[in-house]
Amino acid sequence: MNLTLAETPLHGWHTAHGAKMAEFGGWSMPIQYGSIVDEHHATRRAVGLFDISHMGRLVFRGDAAGPFLDHLLTRPVSQLGVGRVRYALLTNAQGGTIDDVLVSRLEDREGSFFLMVVNAGNLQKVTAWIESNRSEYADKEGSPEFEDRTLQQAMLAVQGPQAGKVLAEVCDGDLAGMGYYTAQCTEIDAKEGIVSRTGYTGEDGWELVVPAAHAETLWKRLFQVAGQLGGTCVGLAARDTLRLEAAMPLYGHELDEDISPLQAGLGFAVQLEGNSFVGRDAMVQVAEQQDYQCRVGLVSSGRRAPREGYPVLVSGRRIGSVTSGTHSPTLGLPIAMAYVDREFSDVGTEVSIDMRGREERAEVVELPFYRREDT
């Protein structure tokens, strides 16, 4: 166990601005600067700035890179055009989820490459998984070049309806013209970086990868502009409430090595037909059995918030468990994601949640809980 926490290039800024810091994925991260609800609303209504430098960033180059990634991912990326981004999963031979990742196809002066962004807490595991598969793969198909760039870079997210205005201060490129899930290598505040139109909040927004040494200068500029537009910096606590409202899974909660992406409702990110990848055959079996627990959204009529691990009941019998829950700042209601037996997963199904010994009624609802208006 590594007891020394990693610090992002903005660590000093966060503590100087009153952030409550806590461990997340092996990093010391800002949980909140003030009110979680205020930070949440600022992102929905104006713009939120997030330090997400803890996310792992892996770069793959060479002719073998694309086919090698296709071998490991639940849907192929080798044929992606430059500038495209794809959400996919790394699965083990049993079809369980090793991680959920974003893969971007990019081009810089050295040529074409793939950027894979992985969860902080999974970086070591994913790196080991890639290394072990790479040596096996290289013997047969040639060796993909692979580099962990996490510590040389910072990653910032700018999210919310005013995100484009904030970013226009530091980027000259045609940001508004970028489609959702596209990315490009470009200059950010006169330094080489990567901009993608991606996020983890349910809002429109961008994520930036910049050299670690330049992160604080850039962050201060973004913070100043965001402040003028009603935005602010946002910690991981509000990042969690935002992603939960948007029904985005969080590894370790809605996903783990015993959960198939199909159970998680991520079938859109899994291509079984005409595709071959580690875990595919096991996943086909899961798809055929159809007797697994699956991910649902719950809204409770009570006032208590469901929390991870709370039992979900029907007629007093346990049919599942909550994996994430909170009091939704946008909806003003207790919301949760849970895994339940398939027969109770239909929208409208009435269940109850055992909230620390007291049952509160809840209903299976359509996900996401929140969808922004322009989509």
Next chain:
Amino acid sequence: MKPEELKYAKTHEWVHVDSAKNEDGGMATVGISAFAVEALTDLVFLELPEIGKQVAAGDSLGEVESVKAVSDIYSPVTGEVVQVNEELPEALQWLGEDPYGRGWIAKIRLGDASALENLMDHTAYSKLCADEES
């Protein structure tokens, strides 16, 4: 009530013992400290104890829930709950604005008063908070 004149549990509840009504062993007013409210932030729910409930020091007296997590409120004293702040669950902002006044949670008729000896004075409690913050 002045925070300097209160007693505190290490679980961040405050107590004020009304010595004027000491013939029954005394009446304790209980709440949660400004430090606790500040640490919780974004409160969304408060459950009060039932009137008539017998509690021992350290027993759950209710729960307070924030966006982030749910926390027990522990009784800092032993006795019987005789009154609760019924308006408080609908006015959670009082916990932040006036934690030692309008934000009181329950009044407890003291049974065994010896639990009071385990409580901290304001100086000791302030030190505990400073330690927790660092």
